[in-house]
Amino acid sequence: MTAAQEIGAGGRARWRRADADKVKISTIGWLLPAAALLIGLFLVPVGYAVYLGFTNIELLGPLAQDYSFTGLANVSRMAHDPVFWSSVKLTLIFVVGSGIVAQTVLGLALALLGQRAHVMVRASVGSIVVLAWVLPEICVAFIWYSFSQAGGMLGELIGRTSSDFLSTAPLLIVCLANAWRGTAFSMLVLSAGLRNVPQEADEAAQLEGASYWTRLFRVTLPIIRPTLMINMLLITLGTISDFTLVFAMTQGGPGNETAILPVYMYIEAFQFNALGYGTTIALALMIIGAILSIVYIRQLRPELRRGR
């Protein structure tokens, strides 16, 4: 990523400057508040989470105080927990369907259409899409909760007034809500990416008689591939830990049908008291996120190398 590059290139050069190489008192003093926050509320909790994930701690009752290390008990419980595995599956559907596919495709479509659309169309549609993204997540949850109710606007629009879509197709509605909310981000990122595509490349292909679609798939998309990949990575990381939207709309229900991992973690830890097991689920979530990030970064490696 850009930042990683900077550290590699810029950071080292700056260390050699004449005024440096000695830790000043102000260095420590000015770093202290940030370090205290990050160590106290990030690093220590992460380390503590790794420990708690292997204990039988509970929210209330005797095990809230006298909990003990239980080795791999939580991990084996997780391996045999059908709800956990269905939760993993739901999380992947949610991330891939509503995040990676829907948001990227819609965002790219809007970015491409916006390039050629009339200024009025682009500005007004852009504003609507961005407004959906700017709204607090809880408001999006409430809007879609009402929208998909029995007798709600969605039912009226597709002529099925009596169905409560949050019980008949909960995962689909949750995915639609997330796609609705997140598309603006992709649109903004990909519009910026498209603006950096040199026009000469497209014009050259046009002179050779290539159709719009050929130019899109053979010229434009390959050029913005790094932007697309980073966009997908950011969407993945944002969607995989999303809690508010789904929890507020469905509380994971009906019958765990929308219990994606963060929601399942909350249910286990704070509703079923199993803080230790909940932490194990959170650790599993972090590992899944890390694996996906590594996959993306490996995909980006050729571009990173060329960039150097």
Added chain:
Amino acid sequence: MTVAPHRDEPPGEAAARPGAGGGAAPRGTAFPAAARRLRTKVLPAIIGNLAMTIIGVIFLLPLAWLILAAFNPHASPGVVTPRFSLANFTQALQSGASGAIMNSLYLAGVSTVIATVVSTLAGYVLSRHYVPLKGAALVVIIFLTGLPVTLLLIPIYQIFVSIGWLDSPFYTSLVLAATSVPFAIWLLKNFIDQVPREFEEAAAIEGSGQFRVLLTVVVPLIMPGVLVSAILTFINSWGAFLIPLVLDANPSDTPGAVGIYQFMSANGQVQFGPLAAYGILFSLPVIILYLISSRWLSGGFSFAGGIKG
């Protein structure tokens, strides 16, 4: 809203006049050039504008429901006829929305001040001073920006239980600040990196102390960065739901996001009208802040393009 930049007009300009081109249609057969223009330029432009408008209308529907429901005293989840009444707003405010919004203001305000001050100091040091293991520290900070809050929550809850920090708005805002600090440090360090050192050196020669130099020379130069960082922290803390839900169970500290959730999940009939009004009241500050900052934010979205080096 000024979302789409107005700079890059040329590419679609010629094609984006459906009216002008459409008029030439009947004569198309007589003039082969005009027919080709119709096929390759005018028709795609009409289809493109139409497709974008359709997507826009679909995106608008849920928002339209929110606005119609908020102003209609007999709101239902279905399509309601446009009415203009502020009854829902007064009812929302009477049922505790104003208190909850004040609580959100406290959480977001305190966490924004803490995160911005702390990150400016740290960003300056990481940009200018010699710090041992600086490279490693920056990698850790970037790693932290991607860490899910859900993972931190249980251990933080446990720590707060043992040191008695639960149910306190201040410590809750401290956690909210911490979740924004990694990104803010990274953003501000990048901004400070771009400020030439000569300004600070000149001020230092005139005998200004380091803190004075930071405050009077560097901060004014990186003001857009400071504002973006502050606004993003504010928006993040304003909408925060899970952290205050878990860390502060005190009913009088309930922020707006948790308040809306409690209304939604309360037993009995959901009052869609007042809830829609509550939602609009709660969203307004964030929308306004976004409008103010969109000018500076727009540059931020090309970050992914930077990878091309």
